[in-house]
Amino acid sequence: MTKKNYAFYPGCSSQKGASASNFPTSIGVVCEKLGIQLNEIPDWNCCGASIGYGEGGLLPRLAISARNLALAEQNLPGQDLVSGCPACWLSTRESAEKLHESPTLMAETNEALKEVDLNFKGTVKARHIVEVLVEDIGFAGMKAPVVKPLQGLKIAGYVGCQTNRPFGIAGESFENPQYLDKMIETVGAEPASGYDQKVTCCGGALAFSEPEKSQKQIRDIVESAYDNGAEMIVTPCQLCQANVEIYQSEINKKQGTKLAMPVVYYSQLLTVAYGGSAKDAGLNGQLIRAEKLERLAGK
Amino acid sequence: MNDFNKQAVAPYHNNFLREVEERVEDGEWVKMCMQCGVCAGSCPLGNAWQHTPQKLFMMIRAGKRDEVLTSDSMWMCTSCYNCIVRCPRKLPITHIMHGLAHYAHRLNLAPKGQPTREIAKLFWNNLAKTGRVNELKFSLAMYFKDGFVQGIKNALAMQGVGLGLMKAKRLNPLEILGGHQCKDKAGFRKMIAKAREIEERKLGKAS
Numbered sequence: 001m002t003k004k005n006y007a008f009y010p011g012c013s014s015q016k017g018a019s020a021s022n023f024p025t026s027i028g029v030v031c032e033k034l035g036i037q038l039n040e041i042p043d044w045n046c047c048g049a050s051i052g053y054g055e056g057g058l059l060p061r062l063a064i065s066a067r068n069l070a071l072a073e074q075n076l077p078g079q080d081l082v083s084g085c086p087a088c089w090l091s092t093r094e095s096a097e098k099l100h101e102s103p104t105l106m107a108e109t110n111e112a113l114k115e116v117d118l119n120f121k122g123t124v125k126a127r128h129i130v131e132v133l134v135e136d137i138g139f140a141g142m143k144a145p146v147v148k149p150l151q152g153l154k155i156a157g158y159v160g161c162q163t164n165r166p167f168g169i170a171g172e173s174f175e176n177p178q179y180l181d182k183m184i185e186t187v188g189a190e191p192a193s194g195y196d197q198k199v200t201c202c203g204g205a206l207a208f209s210e211p212e213k214s215q216k217q218i219r220d221i222v223e224s225a226y227d228n229g230a231e232m233i234v235t236p237c238q239l240c241q242a243n244v245e246i247y248q249s250e251i252n253k254k255q256g257t258k259l260a261m262p263v264v265y266y267s268q269l270l271t272v273a274y275g276g277s278a279k280d281a282g283l284n285g286q287l288i289r290a291e292k293l294e295r296l297a298g299k
Numbered sequence: 300m301n302d303f304n305k306q307a308v309a310p311y312h313n314n315f316l317r318e319v320e321e322r323v324e325d326g327e328w329v330k331m332c333m334q335c336g337v338c339a340g341s342c343p344l345g346n347a348w349q350h351t352p353q354k355l356f357m358m359i360r361a362g363k364r365d366e367v368l369t370s371d372s373m374w375m376c377t378s379c380y381n382c383i384v385r386c387p388r389k390l391p392i393t394h395i396m397h398g399l400a401h402y403a404h405r406l407n408l409a410p411k412g413q414p415t416r417e418i419a420k421l422f423w424n425n426l427a428k429t430g431r432v433n434e435l436k437f438s439l440a441m442y443f444k445d446g447f448v449q450g451i452k453n454a455l456a457m458q459g460v461g462l463g464l465m466k467a468k469r470l471n472p473l474e475i476l477g478g479h480q481c482k483d484k485a486g487f488r489k490m491i492a493k494a495r496e497i498e499e500r501k502l503g504k505a506s
Contacts, residue, residue: 166383249460
């Protein structure tokens, strides 16, 4: 099988020992099975994330995104830039579009890029890995390698914000996107159809600065999963995963709840369904163990 | 009023809408708001906003410069983009909120000690140093932003989470020694400095 090649932008949280380090483990297995070759962009940098605007002005933010785009353009010509992190994808795509629309901003950004001996011509498209899976592979393609359907598992598909807005996956609605539920069906599990917090915000970066307000959001997201009979939450977003998993113990401590809902990535479901072990799926990286998924992986 | 602030106001003769249009990211969209309030009703932290985006847009048009730029409200934006996709006039509301927050911060009119303002600054400084975010140093900087004693209290309160993350190999204590970074971090810093210099030149602020 000829592999499909992409310029891969992992992002800070997906590095070894970082908060989403179990994501690259599982997406690696998924890509291997689906003939996707992710070529890491050499010396990539942080995207600025959704909180970078406070201190970083528009031009510094455009420059840091343009550095990644230019590195991809120069070192991996003809390949789409692909990120698994919604914040990386969003910042990079927004920047690419802004530069495309404004010759002035493009000229100024390239003036800054001269400091690192780079020049961005504007030929690179920024995409999310979910777009690659849905558009380039398709659901039938994703289903083909399934050897261990995750039967009997009911899962709440939590899409969150930035994978879904403002760009989202083509053809999906902002209010009720279907692709994550379809992925859950693809691996042989059952989506919790009444899950009404599918596109609710977890608080994002404000989980740090406004913990009470964010934890109210997180409690709603988790409790709706319980109410709809889900055994775990699945998400495409690194910050959603971290916030929704990590703060359950804090909410329990402060509010006397007994939340213990596992939160996994879609790539972990796919890995187990493709016959991967719990370790292949990075399930040892959960704070709240996804025991049922681990048991299925061990069978 | 500091010098930058004085320079910012001067050319606009108290026309705050014009100042926003010319100096705030995506500010030229503000006049398009038709005051329907969908943004206010769509915000996940809506109740925490003293001035919702809808109100801020009207306040800008009414010339309420101090009230807008000293407002705590735009710092409540979680960047969920709900307002953007729902706005019937397609205003890039999230970006305008970011732009207003940044402008107020740059003029040093934003509320002092506003927690999101503080962590945004820590986050940017963290990534600007090496080109990549050092999550351990960022977490520690956040805990200790209100002083040493409060920092120890914060760190102790979160130690269960921290240990859990370390056990799951999602927080590496060795990051304190440097950790992940760009090879060309010197170039990265120069590039940011250059971008900032060009931007300040545009805003009429001598660097």
